[in-house]
Every structure is written in C-alpha cells, then in structure tokens.
Amino acid sequence: MTYDLVLYGYWRSSAAYRVRIALNLKGLGYDNRPVHLVRDGGEQHAPAYAAMNPQQMVPCLRDGDRVLTQSLAIMEYLEEVHPEPPLLPADARGRAHARAMAQLVACDVHPLGNLRVLQYLERELGADEAQRGAWSRHWIATGFAALEAMLAGNAATGRFCHGEMPGLADACLVPQVYNARRWKLPLDDYPTIRRIDAACNELEAFRAAAPEAQPDAPQS
Amino acid sequence: MTYDLVLYGYWRSSAAYRVRIALNLKGLGYDNRPVHLVRDGGEQHAPAYAAMNPQQMVPCLRDGDRVLTQSLAIMEYLEEVHPEPPLLPADARGRAHARAMAQLVACDVHPLGNLRVLQYLERELGADEAQRGAWSRHWIATGFAALEAMLAGNAATGRFCHGEMPGLADACLVPQVYNARRWKLPLDDYPTIRRIDAACNELEAFRAAAPEAQPDAPQS
Numbered sequence: 001m002t003y004d005l006v007l008y009g010y011w012r013s014s015a016a017y018r019v020r021i022a023l024n025l026k027g028l029g030y031d032n033r034p035v036h037l038v039r040d041g042g043e044q045h046a047p048a049y050a051a052m053n054p055q056q057m058v059p060c061l062r063d064g065d066r067v068l069t070q071s072l073a074i075m076e077y078l079e080e081v082h083p084e085p086p087l088l089p090a091d092a093r094g095r096a097h098a099r100a101m102a103q104l105v106a107c108d109v110h111p112l113g114n115l116r117v118l119q120y121l122e123r124e125l126g127a128d129e130a131q132r133g134a135w136s137r138h139w140i141a142t143g144f145a146a147l148e149a150m151l152a153g154n155a156a157t158g159r160f161c162h163g164e165m166p167g168l169a170d171a172c173l174v175p176q177v178y179n180a181r182r183w184k185l186p187l188d189d190y191p192t193i194r195r196i197d198a199a200c201n202e203l204e205a206f207r208a209a210a211p212e213a214q215p216d217a218p219q220s
Numbered sequence: 221m222t223y224d225l226v227l228y229g230y231w232r233s234s235a236a237y238r239v240r241i242a243l244n245l246k247g248l249g250y251d252n253r254p255v256h257l258v259r260d261g262g263e264q265h266a267p268a269y270a271a272m273n274p275q276q277m278v279p280c281l282r283d284g285d286r287v288l289t290q291s292l293a294i295m296e297y298l299e300e301v302h303p304e305p306p307l308l309p310a311d312a313r314g315r316a317h318a319r320a321m322a323q324l325v326a327c328d329v330h331p332l333g334n335l336r337v338l339q340y341l342e343r344e345l346g347a348d349e350a351q352r353g354a355w356s357r358h359w360i361a362t363g364f365a366a367l368e369a370m371l372a373g374n375a376a377t378g379r380f381c382h383g384e385m386p387g388l389a390d391a392c393l394v395p396q397v398y399n400a401r402r403w404k405l406p407l408d409d410y411p412t413i414r415r416i417d418a419a420c421n422e423l424e425a426f427r428a429a430a431p432e433a434q435p436d437a438p439q440s
Binding site (some may be wrong): 071 | 290293294312322323327344345354363366367370403
C-alpha cells in the first residue's frame with residue numbers, strides 16, 4: 001500500500017519520533033523511508049537527500065510535490081491541512097502555552113543532545129563518554145525542571161500537557177523522556193512529566209511511534 | 221506612556237531581538253523591561269522573574285494577565301491576536317516553508333551559541349575563547365549553508381525570506397546574522413542571506429529592534 005505522505009526518518013531520531021506521533025494522532029497513514037544517520041557516514045548527507053533537505057537532517061515529510069522540513073513546522077502544517085483531531089488548543093492563550101512547552105523541548109533541550117553536537121564535543125573538544133553523558137543530562141534536567149514548573153503551575157494542565165487530549169507539546173515531551181531514559185537521567189524530580197509520559201504511552205498513537213516499533217530499529 | 225504589552229528582554233538576546241522585530245512589524249507598542257543576563261549572576265534567575273518564566277530566560281511577553289514565553293510561540297500568538305500585517309504567508313505550503321526557515325535558526329543554530337551553553341563549555345569542558353568562537357562559528361556556518369540553499373532554491377524567495385513582505389523567518393534571520401558578525405564569521409558564501417539581511421535593515425521596524433538601539437545597551 002502506498003500513501004500520499006512519505007516520512008524520511010530514523011528510528012531513534014527524536015524529531016522524527018515527534019512527527020510519527022502527530023501523524024498517528026491524526027490517523028494519517030504514511031510511507032516510512034528510513035534514513036540511516038550513522039551508516040556510511042550518514043545517509044542524510046547523500047546527494048539525493050541533501051538536495052531534498054539542505055539541512056541534511058531528519059525528519060523530512062513529502063506530501064505530493066511538497067517537501068516539508070523541521071518537525072514543528074511539519075506538525076503545524078499537518079494541523080492546518082488535517083485539522084481533526086486538533087493538536088493545538090482552540091484559544092490563542094492555550095495555543096501559545098502549548099507551543100511554548102513544545103519549543104522549550106525542541107529549541108532548548110533537544111538540539112543540544114543531537115548526534116552531530118555530541119560528535120563535535122568528542123572530536124573538537126575531546127569530551128569523553130562520561131562528559132558527553134553529563135552534558136546531555138544537564139540540558140535535559142535544566143529543561144525538565146522548567147517544564148515541570150510550567151505544567152505543575154498551570155490550571156490548563158490535564159491528563160496531558162494541555163487538557164484532556166494529547167497534542168503538540170506531548171508529541172515533543174515523550175521523545176525527550178525517551179532520550180532522558182537513554183541517558184539514565186533520574187526522573188524523580190519531574191512527577192508531572194512522568195505522569196503525562198505514562199498517559200501518552202497508553203495510547204496506540206504513541207506506542208506505534210516508538211523507536212523500537214520502527215522497521216529500521218535493530219533486532220535484538 | 222504605558223502599554224498593554226510588556227516585553228522582558230535583553231539588548232543582545234537574539235530571541236528578544238526577534239520579538240522586538242515582530243512587535244515593530246505589527247506596529248504594536250510595548251513597555252520594554254530589560255533583564256540583565258549577566259549582572260548579579262543574571263537577573264533572569266531572580267525569584268520574581270523565575271516565578272513568571274520558569275525557564276529563567278528571555279524573552280517573556282506579558283499581555284494583560286497572559287504570560288507568554290518562547291520567541292516563536294510569542295510571534296505565533298501575535299500573529300493570531302493581531303493578524304495584520306501578517307508575519308506568515310497565506311497558504312499552508314508557504315507557511316510551512318517560512319516556519320521551517322525560522323526553526324532552522326531558532327532550533328538548530330541559535331540555542332547552540334547561547335550564553336549558558338558557552339558558559340558550560342568553558343566551565344565544564346575547559347573550552348578557551350578560541351574554541352568557543354570556533355564552536356559558535358561552526359553551528360552558524362552549518363545552518364547558514366542550509367538556509368542559503370533553501371532560499372536560493374525556492375521560487376517563493378523574494379526581497380525577503382518569503383516573498384515581498386518581511387515576516388517570521390526574517391525576524392529570526394536578522395538577529396542570527398548580527399550574531400554571525402559578532403563572531404566574525406565571513407558571510408561571503410551566503411549572498412542571499414546577506415541580501416535579505418540588508419533589505420530588512422533598511423526598514424525602521426528592524427532598525428528600531430537592533431541591540432544597539434535598546435535602552436539597556438551599553439553607551440560607548
């Protein structure tokens with residue numbers, strides 16, 4: 001079966017994981033085209049892929065002849081073109097709060113722990129594995145402390161980051177919690193984050209988007 | 221004179237600079253409340269500010285009793301509440317492209333060169349000034365190479381990042397070019413970026429938002 005939507009991603013990419021969640025929440029089928037970020041120096045640097053996405057990163061979503069990049073921009077596009085079920089609240093204040101939580105993760109946490117950044121730390125600054133782990137945990141912990149305060153202190157927080165329906169902020173939060181566990185960051189200080197992560201992972205839309213459920217995940 | 225909108229920012233903060241541009245493009249007056257990011261260990265960590273914005277970062281925009289954080293979320297909010305003149309194109313494809321360019325800067329370039337990151341590199345990894353400069357230039361150059369390709373290869377590119385009106389992507393681009401100059405990154409390889417930056421800086425909305433035009437900029 002083929003679909004109009006084609007997702008270029010990688011099983012463990014946090015940003016691709018977000019878009020998989022959003023596609024699943026909206027019930028949109030898509031062709032999954034894995035791009036191996038490590039093999040052969042990184043398939044994202046291959047000329048054909050770089051021509052499609054000059055950033056040479058995943059994800060990239062093709063919708064017919066439209067090529068879309070940047071996970072948050074892709075999710076906003078899906079929201080505009082396929083509005084139901086919504087990923088964002090109906091009111092401007094709620095939308096701003098949900099977007100701020102999503103961007104806290106997508107701008108201020110995730111890019112610092114990206115593979116290319118860890119490679120630079122090792123190659124150019126001689127950071128060993130322990131230092132790279134401490135670096136990753138530091139930025140996740142800093143971001144999660146703020147996000148926990150934003151969630152715990154806002155009346156709009158519900159079963160999910162905003163109200164009783166999962167949305168944009170949850171699609172960013174869950175992949176970041178996955179990364180936090182990978183880096184063995186203790187999550188005791190973030191009870192609201194843990195509660196929401198657990199609520200999300202009860203849903204098939206999130207489970208089917210998980211790294212280990214992807215066709216390019218290693219079989220072990 | 222007092223305004224409904226109150227912007228907590230810092231003259232040299234790239235993210236605050238973006239929001240100043242967006243406010244000016246929309247012709248919205250605002251009270252400017254500088255938060256000194258260095259003095260006294262950083263005024264953004266003061267309890268009153270941290271209670272308002274748990275991320276302890278700038279910018280933060282107050283609109284009556286609404287507290288808004290994250291520069292991109294703030295600009296989307298302004299777009300929704302004050303739609304004219306628009307910061308985003310009218311069509312979903314154009315909006316996705318403009319947002320992707322904005323997020324390329326806001327997610328994959330700017331956070332890596334942030335003050336707190338440079339402080340960590342120095343404190344924890346012993347990176348000296350030359351290494352911190354090389355780090356900053358590396359991530360700007362990587363992002364600008366991709367952005368230049370996105371701009372040069374897209375028929376929608378006009379006098380500005382998208383068409384003939386300045387918008388969201390330009391509000392992110394200009395502060396990043398300012399940072400690139402601060403770090404003495406040669407811009408020869410990015411002719412489209414340089415052309416758009418120059419076109420933006422002909423406009424009063426951009427000039428009035430510039431770091432050196434802010435009340436908290438050092439007098440020298």
